[in-house]
Amino acid sequence: MARKRFDDSNCSVARALNEVGDWWSLLIVLHAMYGTRRFVDFQQELGIAKNILCDRLARLVDNEVLKKVDVGEHGSRFEYRLTDKGRDLFPVVIALRQWGDKWNPAPDEQPLDLRDRTSGQPIGPVQVRDAQGQPLSVRDVFIPEESLPGNKKRPA
Amino acid sequence: MARKRFDDSNCSVARALNEVGDWWSLLIVLHAMYGTRRFVDFQQELGIAKNILCDRLARLVDNEVLKKVDVGEHGSRFEYRLTDKGRDLFPVVIALRQWGDKWNPAPDEQPLDLRDRTSGQPIGPVQVRDAQGQPLSVRDVFIPEESLPGNKKRPA
DNA sequence: TCAATTTGGTTTCTTAACGCAACCCTATTC
DNA sequence: GAATAGGGTTGCGTTAAGAAACCAAATTGA
Incomplete structure (x- = not known):
């Protein structure tokens, strides 16, 4: 895509879009709000390619929208949970939904x-x-x- | 991008993102809310390539977020104005801004x-x-x- | 009246992101 | 000890993003 980055933009909307403004990130956050936490569940619900999901989850973790939690349970080892920052996207997601x-x-x-x-x-x-x-x-x-x-x- | 389309998704957030979920569309809507109406103004304020701006404006017009108005004035011939649908993105944009x-x-x-x-x-x-x-x-x-x-x- | 400018747009070309599929490694489970 | 599930990574082809050049109509303006 050679996408223009907005990290340094002086517009906070642009910077926000830099973090959650791609096609998948907001959908991931939405599903996280619906209760999804595990990699495979995101993948199946969203129908997203695994490498893209990897990338998006990592980016969301980097941006502290999600946190990656190691739950040492039988096979399902990681969970991706919303942080306060991620939960704060609630009005955005709901406004978009409406x-x-x-x-x-x-x-x-x-x-x-x-x-x-x-x-x-x-x-x-x-x-x-x-x-x-x-x-x-x-x-x-x-x-x-x-x-x-x-x-x-x-x-x- | 070979982007997956969401037109037929049964999730309205996905369908909304299909219309305004790319990097530029919401920024264009934001600036339209700030009062920008003309092609060159969008281009200069956003620093967006002209072909991309063309494409995004056309798409937003197609999706009835903007309407293209022919104002036959001295050189500035078209204006892109928000429709009711576009104005209804106000809470989304402001929530994102906040x-x-x-x-x-x-x-x-x-x-x-x-x-x-x-x-x-x-x-x-x-x-x-x-x-x-x-x-x-x-x-x-x-x-x-x-x-x-x-x-x-x-x-x- | 003819050149320069403005507005809105198209074309060409390069680069980078997307999506698919295949493969990999570690734990479990049977 | 084979099969399965979770969570990735790697390669590769497709396609969209972005820059810059070019274009055409209408204005300005000298």
Whole structure:
């Protein structure tokens, strides 16, 4: 791919994408959130080539999104578990899931039934909110001049 | 890349990543949210090769994340504007931004100063919330059996 | 009026990432 | 002691990313 690296970008979105912005990494994190921990399970659920999975897991471990734990049990020796940093991707993944459900619904798939463990009720939509908790759209928001990349003058 | 396509995946995250899951697309959407609309501006701000930008813009237009508008003005003939679908990526982009700010802060960058246009106050963190608006972590949540990919039994 | 510029885009070519398949090593299990 | 499972690594062909050059229409501008 000769892909451009963003390690040194001054945009944190670019740097975030550098860590989890490829096709597989977020899916791996998603499945980790669903409870998958073992190499073979990731491989079977995702249908990913083993070398690619190796590479992605290693990268995610390097970036401290996952940690590799040696569990000395009968044959299954390693587990890949989410770190706090990885768990913090929860809103990202869920927002993406909800976006996909809304705009590209699969005919045979239920939209996303994620429920609050204590109440059993479905979760609400992930939204950007103001300090009072009211939902905000792109248009309700602005970026102070100096924070704009390239110092543009336009509103957000 | 010989990339595996996810068009037909029964996972909406996979399908979402198919549309905006490459290195550039989300950055283009981000800059579009910042107000960028013209080809050359995207190119300069992102430092992206023109052919790749062409391809990504066309793909985003195909997927109805952007729309291409012919503005017959002096030399700048087209604008790429967010559709409702594109604007709906707002929580995704902001969640990613906040994650990047939190876990990979740039030494010389302020974390993200996005403010509510009416109050002028900074926005809050993007979170997954329950029906009552209380924040939820991965561990506060479960997925009913039948919704699990691969029908696994583990909690989320 | 003719050259230079701007905008948006295509072509060519190199390089690097992806995906498959085969192989490898260590523990188990039968 | 053969077969199996977990977790990789190696090679190799395919294909996409990226840089740079080229292109064409419309403007500017001198």
